[in-house]
Amino acid sequence: MEKLSFPKGFIWGAATSAIQIEGSPTADGKGPSVWDSFCKEHPERIYQRESPEIACDHYKGFREDARLVKELGHNGYRLSISWPRLFPEGAGTFNAKGAAFYDELFDELLKNGIEPNVTLYHWDLPLALADKGGWENPETIEAFVNYAEKCFSLYGDRIKLWSTLNEPAWTTLNGYVTGLHPPCKTDYRAALQVSANFLSAHARVVQTFRALKLNGKIGIALNLSPVFPASQSFEDVEAAALADAVLNKWFSQPVLTGGFPKEATNLYNKEGLFPHFEDSDFSLLNRNDLVDFVGVNYYYPHYATSDAKETAFHLNITGDKNESCLFSIAGLFRFVKNPTGTYTEWAWEIAPEVLYQLLKSVHLQRPGLPIYVTENGIGRDETLENGTVDDQERINFVKLHLEAIYKAITEDVDVKGYYMWSLMDNFSWINGFKKRYGFLFVDRKTLKRYPKKSAYWYKKVAADNGLAAGQ
Ligand code: BGP
DSSP states (O other): EEEOOTTTTTEEEEOHHHHHHHOOTTGGGGOOOOHHHHHOOOOSSGGGGOOOEEEEEEEEHHHHHHHHEEEEEEESEEEEEEEEHOTTSSSSSSSHHHHHHHHHHHEEEEHHHHHHHHEEEEOOOOOOTTTGGGSSSSSHHHHHHHHHHHHHHHHHHOOOEEEEEEEEHHHHHHHTTTSSSTTTTOOHHHHHHHHHHHHHHHHHHHHHHOOOTTTSSEEEEOOOOEEEEEEHHHHHHHHHHHHHHIIIEEEEEHTSSSSHHHHHHHHHHHHHHHOOOOOHHHHHHSSSOSSSSSEEEEOOEEEESSSOOOOOOEOOOSSOOTTOOEEEETTTEEEEOOOTTOOOOOOOOOHHHHHHHHHHHHHHHSSSOOOOEEOOOOOOOOOOOBBBBHHHHHHHHHHHHHHHHHHHHHOOEEEEEEEEEEOOOOOOGGGGGTTBOOOHHHHTTOOEEEEEHHHHHHHHHHHEEEEETTO
């Protein structure tokens, strides 16, 4: 059987984010984040009224978790820093106790031979900033740059891989278009200003990082869901190109090659919605030096039709296979199911071959740019049996995606690592806890971790630095 050997030094890891695993929302002076308050104020919007208050209690059990990461054979780990732990109000007073947690966590990981890949912002905006307009307010950009600079000065001696933002497209979309995530707005103008402010924040933080001349690399983690036309009709082809420009390229083009996609620019200009950028930010975003690497978060592709009569959004948060997701913007595009596709219980298509195409397309846009697959995984409804979970479906999923990555690598795409989402079952935003993603099963009553079958399988893949085709 052919062995798929990955490049030497390939990172085999998993990913998490602060609020999804840490718990201890008020410990050691942490301030509230927008997700803490959203879950308290609108429990009805979260499946089974769950909250991240306890999550996986990682704040208390981080040493044991670092030990588990090592035991699982990973050589890398993607995580995020909680901004309101360091700056309880987002700006101003610095909380040294919150910062000490990450000091210890990073040391623990490094001691165990695990290279951290640190994201500065994974959606847990300090509430005090949200109360002043959040990402719509340019003061948030300033506060983010100051917070990032503090992180660089505190941890820049040890952290070699940094990402500025996690999925600015997804958080803009759900915070300001679908209204499913905080601040639950449905306002295109606000959405576009927020997207612009995210991009400006990224650009300024990269400048700050470079000025410090640290021995590390900086990038961004983008959710990229390729969009295909539902049919070959001219209208559907156009609708797909527009959806791709609005949802993907609006965020990826400025950081990968500089500039903005014409389909989106034309639309926003026509509607009088093109957002405001400071001149200096705009010129940075028109250059092509805003990333040392790009993080690709890939879950599924979209199929677009032009036949969009209404504006409506629905996300399957129950895991009921009969419940479809809905995404339609009147007059622009609507997403439909792939009639030949295979879907998860949460109605996300499983399409590994699209990851190969996506990696190739990033490479074509920025030849040679190092890429990390910073998220990819499958959410399942799982139960513990005899101290483990037989998640063969996850093994199949990860294997197919690794094969897709391998194929891209053999065609000169510089993929340097893979972080499966997620290290452990965690707070899956509005899906609560039923949707499980981890290599580690987390018992919700005891919070004890149990490696699933996939964890053992992946350990062998990491040890072999690859896998046998068909294995
Ligand atoms: C990404 C987020 C992650 C993670 C993952 C799975 O968009 O960056 O934080 O949660 O998706 O999504 P979900 O938990 O909503 O199923």
